[in-house]
Amino acid sequence: MPQAIEAQHFDEKKAYQAQEEEGTAFFDDGREVELLHFIYNHPSIEQIRGSPQGVLKAIDEYARTKKYLMNVGDDKGKIVTDLIAEQRPEVMVELGGYVGYSALLFGDAVRKAGGRRYFSLERNPEFAAVIMSLVDLAGLSDIVKVVVGSSADSIMRLHTNGTLQHIDLMFLDHYKPAYATDLKLCEHLRLVTPGTVMAADNVIKPGNPPYLEYVRSSVEVKQGLAEARNTNDADTAAFGDRWKDQYHKREGEEKLNKEVKGNPNLIYESRLVNSYEPTGVPDGIEITRCTGEVEEAQP
Numbered sequence: 001m002p003q004a005i006e007a008q009h010f011d012e013k014k015a016y017q018a019q020e021e022e023g024t025a026f027f028d029d030g031r032e033v034e035l036l037h038f039i040y041n042h043p044s045i046e047q048i049r050g051s052p053q054g055v056l057k058a059i060d061e062y063a064r065t066k067k068y069l070m071n072v073g074d075d076k077g078k079i080v081t082d083l084i085a086e087q088r089p090e091v092m093v094e095l096g097g098y099v100g101y102s103a104l105l106f107g108d109a110v111r112k113a114g115g116r117r118y119f120s121l122e123r124n125p126e127f128a129a130v131i132m133s134l135v136d137l138a139g140l141s142d143i144v145k146v147v148v149g150s151s152a153d154s155i156m157r158l159h160t161n162g163t164l165q166h167i168d169l170m171f172l173d174h175y176k177p178a179y180a181t182d183l184k185l186c187e188h189l190r191l192v193t194p195g196t197v198m199a200a201d202n203v204i205k206p207g208n209p210p211y212l213e214y215v216r217s218s219v220e221v222k223q224g225l226a227e228a229r230n231t232n233d234a235d236t237a238a239f240g241d242r243w244k245d246q247y248h249k250r251e252g253e254e255k256l257n258k259e260v261k262g263n264p265n266l267i268y269e270s271r272l273v274n275s276y277e278p279t280g281v282p283d284g285i286e287i288t289r290c291t292g293e294v295e296e297a298q299p
């Protein structure tokens with residue numbers, strides 16, 4: 001597997017404001033709409049128009065000088081843009097869009113690599129409206145499609161109506177316990193097949209043991225787990241309350257689809273690439289390639 005470059009150090013000059021302490025809101029307290037006012041009132045708004053990099057720079061400026069934003073940031077972002085340049089996905093899907101930082105960065109990279117569509121799946125309709133506004137401002141509306149709703153519902157709907165037939169590259173950055181269940185749903189629908197690559201954010205901070213265990217397991221182990229028990233039952237137990245209940249106040253309980261067993265016959269090669277959050281806190285992205293599929297033994 002080609003090696004992604006690991007970040008060696010973090011440049012403090014570009015650090016975002018620190019994420020607020022536990023017990024204090026760090027998103028969904030009005031800052032996302034405040035960001036829109038900041039950008040549309042920016043002295044350089046005419047240069048920002050039509051420029052994905054200009055919009056990203058303005059988002060970074062807000063998060064550096066005003067309030068923290070839970071974006072992937074440019075260090076971890078570069079791991080994924082390098083992957084896009086190498087993989088040249090026709091269709092890329094992200095789970096969790098927030099204010100559109102990753103949709104702008106990766107949607108632009110997919111377009112430059114000759115791709116056709118970037119789907120940004122976002123559950124919160126207010127955040128989705130912010131993404132749509134900034135995607136339009138950046139001139140990326142021809143490639144980035146924002147889809148409002150829970151990731152599992154949206155994946156099902158896009159698959160059923162024929163809009164989404166295969167995923168070449170998937171960026172997972174939403175409700176942490178849903179990484180594993182949504183991947184299994186995509187396997188089940190054959191949206192993820194040999195050739196698909198996954199990039200999963202925040203596998204160090206806050207971490208995602210159920211997802212990592214799944215993508216790092218051999219086919220034999222996954223077959224055994226699928227037979228023995230529904231591994232999804234354990235998915236929320238591995239996360240602290242801050243991450244388990246993160247979206248509860250506004251969006252209500254996140255429903256995990258625990259019925260879908262996925263396709264344990266898919267062979268994965270997976271590795272961690274170390275990097276940094278945009279605040280400078282160490283984090284990493286797990287890059288997983290589906291390299292083949294073991295044929296089902298005939299009874």
Ligand SMILES: C[S@@+](CC[C@H](N)C(=O)[O-])C[C@H]1O[C@@H](n2cnc3c(N)ncnc32)[C@H](O)[C@@H]1O
Nearest residue numbers: 071072096098101102122123150151173174175
């Ligand atoms: C960490 S933020 C995404 C950051 C974004 N990818 C970026 O780097 O710019 C996580 C987002 O996932 C959304 N989310 C949470 N649960 C979701 C679900 N089940 N389906 C879709 N989006 C979800 C949240 O509303 C939030 O906006």
